[in-house]
Amino acid sequence: MEVIRLEQIEKIYSDNGVPVHALRGIDLRISQGEFTVIAGPSGSGKTTLLNVMGALDTPTEGTVFLENEDISEKSRAEISAFRLEKLGFVFQAFNLIPVLTAMENIEFAMMLLGIEEKHRRDRAREIMSELGIEELAGKRPNEMSGGQQQRVAVARAIVNNPSIILADEPTANLDSDTGANLLDLMEKMNRDHNLTFIFSSHDRQVIDRAHRLIRLTDGRIESDEQVKQ
Amino acid sequence: MLLTIAWRNIWRNRRRSMIVLISVIVGVAAMMFTDGLSVGMIHQMLDNRIGSHTSHIQIHAKGFNDNRVIGKNIEKTRIVEHAIEQTPDIRHWSRRVVTYGLLSSALSSSGGLIIGVEPEREPNITSIRESIVEGEYLSGAPHEVVIGRKLAEKLQVGIGGKVVGMASALSGDVGSDLFRVVGIYETVSSEFDKTHMFTTLDNAQSMLELDDRVLEYAIIVDDINRVEEAAAQLRRNLSADYEVLSYIDLLPLLVAQMEMYDEMMYIVYIIIGLAMIFGIVNTMLMSVFERIREFGVLMAIGMKNAYVFRMVMIEAFILGVIGTAVGLGLGALFILATGSVGIDLSMFAESLTAFGAGAIIYPKLTMTTVVNVVIIIPLTALVGALYPAVKATRLQPVTAIRYV
Structure with missing residues (x-):
């Protein structure tokens, strides 16, 4: 099943009045259960492409279909609701809410969906147990290591059972062992739950894990190959 | 959350x-x-x-409050008193004669309000008796007067000093009497102390040739929040020949x-x-x-x-x-x-x-x-x-x- 379809995406930024062509004529289709890495040098448009896929940014031209729905026709509130239900985000800087504990950070995404407290607690415990981070439940982000925070961020991203996880340089702030562990975890989630993972990264170990590797250069898709089954 | x-x-x-x-x-x-x-x-x-003079409610002959002349007096006091007695919520009442006049000593004179009060009833209405700082309050004896500290200073009289009060009598002549200062009071209002002098009701009636007529009834009710209800009841109990005014009407400023x-x-x-x-x-x-x-x-x-x-x-x-x-x-x-x-x-x-x-x-x-x-x-x-x-x-x- 196709979860993302991009048609002729163009993105032009204005950088102090100077137009910057970040994406040029991107056509792309992502299917359910893919483990895709978008690679490329800095400034190639990886993050911009990921933001467009995640409905965080709007293209200058072209159409974005998420689960076969044209998101350009949706209001800001509808896009927020769509992101909440269908998409999960993992950021380079973890971006947990500093005043909440790990458990509360995971619960927060469920609260936004209106899930009642008891069910939130149960589901958060279940996810934490699956990711092996139960002992972090009562800790706040400043009491956790980078790797631990990123695991909690992954838990937050998957807790609402989204169909797509978008991870922007998720290992950039982690040492290689921690990064490898995180990728193991994500691969497991992909395998066990058929979750779609889309990474943007220039980290070798992330690229090596890719099942599908898309290389970007100057906002264009340079190559798109299935590297693993 | x-x-x-x-x-x-x-x-x-x-x-x-x-x-x-x-x-x-x-x-x-x-x-x-x-x-x-x-x-x-x-x-x-x-x-x-309220405590120095105004009280909660005053009853006058119609028009007295706007034109305080002695001709606008209450002759049929029994009718008014019956109306008061028929009104619930009234705790105390007292008769008064109130008129503008002149008080003179041997050295000075001053204008103001000459007020004739009932010495036994008035202390239930006002606090002048408690405000006496020298001498005593009115005992009921003839020719007594109680004046404020500021007025005493102006007239340069003390306790036992003699003053002459003069005001228009009912006949149109000038009514006068010789008073002896028996008490000096001091309230929180210097302006009041300068202008209000108290004598007995009998004395004032006699000086102004009023016989048993009075100019004002001062009333205190049980609860200040029920003043308007009591005033309304009094208006119902009295004819249009009388005016019933609450402190709100009397102290508009x-x-x-x-x-x-x-x-x-x-x-x-x-x-x-x-x-x-x-x-x-x-x-x-x-x-x-x-x-x-x-x-x-x-x-x-x-x-x-x-x-x-x-x-x-x-x-x-x-x-x-x-x-x-x-x-x-x-x-x-x-x-x-x-x-x-x-x-x-x-x-x-x-x-x-x-x-x-x-x-x-x-x-x-x-x-x-x-x-x-x-x-x-x-x-x-x-x-x-x-x-x-x-x-x-x-x-x-x-x-x-x-x-x-």
Whole structure:
């Protein structure tokens, strides 16, 4: 099943009045259960492409279909609701809410969906147990290591059972062992739950894990190959 | 959970939150104290006017209040007294003769009100007997007069001194009598003390050739809040030949002043509220700017604008509620502590006594003040948070996430 379809995406930024062509004529289709890495040098448009896929940014031209729905026709509130239900985000800087504990950070995404407290607690415990981070439940982000925070961020991203996880340089702030562990975890989630993972990264170990590797250069898709089954 | 987040966010920057809280607390306490002081002063002015002469209700012959001439007297006193006795809620009443006249001593003279009162009944109505600072109150013997300290100074008489009172008699002639000063009183109003002299009702009636006629009935009711009901009942009990006036009718300037004070307090509320709004706007704006990245993340994971808006508003509301509660407690404590002993404003004594308020002001805590503060301050905090909250909802997640 196709979860993302991009048609002729163009993105032009204005950088102090100077137009910057970040994406040029991107056509792309992502299917359910893919483990895709978008690679490329800095400034190639990886993050911009990921933001467009995640409905965080709007293209200058072209159409974005998420689960076969044209998101350009949706209001800001509808896009927020769509992101909440269908998409999960993992950021380079973890971006947990500093005043909440790990458990509360995971619960927060469920609260936004209106899930009642008891069910939130149960589901958060279940996810934490699956990711092996139960002992972090009562800790706040400043009491956790980078790797631990990123695991909690992954838990937050998957807790609402989204169909797509978008991870922007998720290992950039982690040492290689921690990064490898995180990728193991994500691969497991992909395998066990058929979750779609889309990474943007220039980290070798992330690229090596890719099942599908898309290389970007100057906002264009340079190559798109299935590297693993 | 939003409450938890809001609460913890407030304490992320303790110093900033404490500064804004202290400003709210001080503002609320100051607002309450100013209000309490004004209310206390106004009530004192009113109580003093009621207690020194006005009483709660006065009955005259029709038109007397507008044209205080001796011809507008009450001849059929029995009818009025029967009406009074038929009216519930009336605790005390007394007959009076009130007329403008001249009081002269050997050295000086002064105009003012010559008031004939019933020495045994009048102390239930006014506090002149308690205000005697030299000599004694009227005993009922003929030719006694009680005058205020200021008048005594002007006439240069003391206890036992002789004064001559003169006023228009009923016949149109000048009625006069020789009085002996038996008491000197001093109220909180220097103006009153300068112009009011008291003698017995019999003496005044005789001097003014009134026989048993009186010019005024002064009435005190059980509950000041039921004055209008009692006055209305008296009007029903009496014919149109009489006028029944409550202290609200009799003291229109003071009542207008009370209303003006109320309005002024709203201006004070607005000024303090505006100052607080700027404090809250500043604090909440800083708080939003510090968390731009966090708001970006929240929006990215699907938090709707309404939630973002609510989150900022809740934080401001909590600050407003805490500030109000503590400020209210402090203000109430201060008012209650000073309410019984009073605040000595002797340095402004001259102007305060001229206003009839007294040099010691007893602040008064009213339910209106509490309700005003409880409603206005948290609302003010919410108004102050509107702009920062709207600002937060305008953030674009994609740029907010990258904000450093």
